[in-house]
Amino acid sequence: MSGKLIDGKAFSERVRARVADAVSGMASAGVVPGLAVVLVGEDPASQVYVRSKGKRTVEAGMRSFEHRLPATASQAELLAMVEQLNADPQVHGILVQLPLPSQIDSAAVIGAIDPAKDVDGFHPVNAGLLATGQDALVPCTPLGCLLLLRDHLGDLSGADAVVIGRSNIVGKPMAQLLLRDSCTVTVAHSRTRDLAATVRRADIVIAAVGRPEMVTGDWVRPGATVIDVGINRVPNPAKGGDSTRLVGDCDFDSCAAVAGAITPVPGGVGPMTIACLLANTAVAAARAHGLDVPEDLTA
Ligand SMILES: NC(=O)C1=CN([C@@H]2O[C@H](COP(=O)(O)OP(=O)(O)OC[C@H]3O[C@@H](n4cnc5c(N)ncnc54)[C@H](OP(=O)(O)O)[C@@H]3O)[C@@H](O)[C@H]2O)C=CC1
Numbered sequence: 240m241s242g243k244l245i246d247g248k249a250f251s252e253r254v255r256a257r258v259a260d261a262v263s264g265m266a267s268a269g270v271v272p273g274l275a276v277v278l279v280g281e282d283p284a285s286q287v288y289v290r291s292k293g294k295r296t297v298e299a300g301m302r303s304f305e306h307r308l309p310a311t312a313s314q315a316e317l318l319a320m321v322e323q324l325n326a327d328p329q330v331h332g333i334l335v336q337l338p339l340p341s342q343i344d345s346a347a348v349i350g351a352i353d354p355a356k357d358v359d360g361f362h363p364v365n366a367g368l369l370a371t372g373q374d375a376l377v378p379c380t381p382l383g384c385l386l387l388l389r390d391h392l393g394d395l396s397g398a399d400a401v402v403i404g405r406s407n408i409v410g411k412p413m414a415q416l417l418l419r420d421s422c423t424v425t426v427a428h429s430r431t432r433d434l435a436a437t438v439r440r441a442d443i444v445i446a447a448v449g450r451p452e453m454v455t456g457d458w459v460r461p462g463a464t465v466i467d468v469g470i471n472r473v474p475n476p477a478k479g480g481d482s483t484r485l486v487g488d489c490d491f492d493s494c495a496a497v498a499g500a501i502t503p504v505p506g507g508v509g510p511m512t513i514a515c516l517l518a519n520t521a522v523a524a525a526r527a528h529g530l531d532v533p534e535d536l537t538a
C-alpha cells in the first residue's frame with residue numbers, strides 16, 4: 240500500500256480521553272452527563288452497536304440509559320418515550336437508533352426530540368443551525384470525518400471535496416461541515432452522471448453510499464485523502480459457513496494504492512462516530528447546566 244492509513248480507532252481514543260477529562264471537570268459542579276439510547280426492534284447489528292455505545296459512555300464517566308421497545312411498537316409509544324426522556328433531568332442526550340420499523344415515521348420522532356438533547360444532530364433545528372453557521376449539535380459521523388481530515392491535512396480551505404451520498408445523517412451534514420471549513424464541495428448521488436470522473440477531481444473523497452467496495456482505485460486522484468464511511472456486512476467465503484466480514488464503500492486495496500491516505504473499515508470512521516456522540520453528550524450537558532463548554536469538544 241502506498242497510501243497512509245488514517246487510524247480512526249487511535250484518534251477516537253484521544254477524543255474519548257478528552258471527553259472523560261471534561262466529564263470529570265463537570266463533576267465538581269455536580270453534573271454527570273447522561274445519554275439515553277432507544278432501540279426499537281431486535282436487529283442484531285443494532286444491538287451490538289447499542290451495547291458498545293453504552294460501554295463507552297460509562298467508560299467516559301457518564302450515565303448510560305438503554306430503552307428497548309418491541310419491533311411492533313407504535314409511533315405513539317415511541318413518542319411517549321421521547322417525551323419522557325425530554326423531561327428527564329438526568330438525560331442530556333437522546334439517540335433513537337435508526338432505521339425505525341416501517342410503521343413509525345422517523346421524521347416525526349426526530350422532530351419530537353428536544354433539540355438541546357439531540358446528540359445525533361438530526362433535528363431540523365440543529366440541521367438549520369449548522370447550515371446557517373451557528374452553534375449546533377453536529378451529526379456524529381460527519382463530525383468524526385471532519386476531525387480525521389483536519390488531523391491529517393491541517394487547514395482544509397480551498398480543497399476540492401467530493402461527498403458521495405446525500406442522506407440527512409451523513410452526506411448533507413458532511414457537505415455543510417466541509418463548506419464551513421472552506422472546501423469547494425460537490426455532493427454526488429445515484430443520479431450523478433459520471434461519478435468516476437467527478438470523484439477523480441477530488442482532493443478529498445468521502446464515500447457514504449452503502450454499496451460495498453463501490454469506489455475503486457481508478458476513480459481516485461493520486462494523493463487524494465479518502466474517508467470511507469460505509470459499513471457493509473458481506474459474506475466471507477474465505478472463512479466458510481455463514482461467516483461475514485465488514486467492508487466499506489471503497490475497495491480498500493485498490494484505493495489505498497493510489498490515495499495519499501485512507502481510512503480502513505473497520506477501525507476508521509465507525510469508532511469516531513461513537514467518540515463524537517460522547518463529545519456531543521458532554522457538550523449538551525454543559526450547556527444544559529450553564530457550564531463552560533470545553534473548546535476541544537466542539538468543531
Ligand atoms: N461509520 C459510521 O459511523 C456510519 C456508517 N454509515 C454507513 O454509511 C453508508 C451510507 O449511509 P447513509 O447515508 O445512511 O445511507 P443512505 O442509504 O441513506 O444514503 C445513501 C446515499 O448514497 C447514494 N447512492 C446510492 N447508490 C449510489 C450509486 N450507485 N452511485 C452514487 N450514489 C449512490 C444515494 O443516492 P440517492 O439520494 O440519489 O438515492 C444516497 O444519497 C452506509 O454504508 C452506512 O452503513 C452510516 C452511518 C454511520
Ligand SMILES: Nc1nc(=O)c2c([nH]1)NC[C@@H]1CN(c3ccc(C(=O)N[C@@H](CCC(=O)O)C(=O)O)cc3)C=[N+]21
Nearest residue numbers: 334335336337338359470505506507508509510512513
Ligand atoms: N440514530 C442513529 N445514530 C447513528 O449514529 C447511527 C444509527 N442511528 N444507526 C446506525 C448507524 C451506524 N452507526 C455506526 C457507528 C459506529 C460503528 C462502529 O463503531 N463500527 C466499528 C466496527 C463495529 C463492528 O465490528 O461491527 C468500526 O467501524 O470499526 C458502526 C456503525 C451509527 N449509526
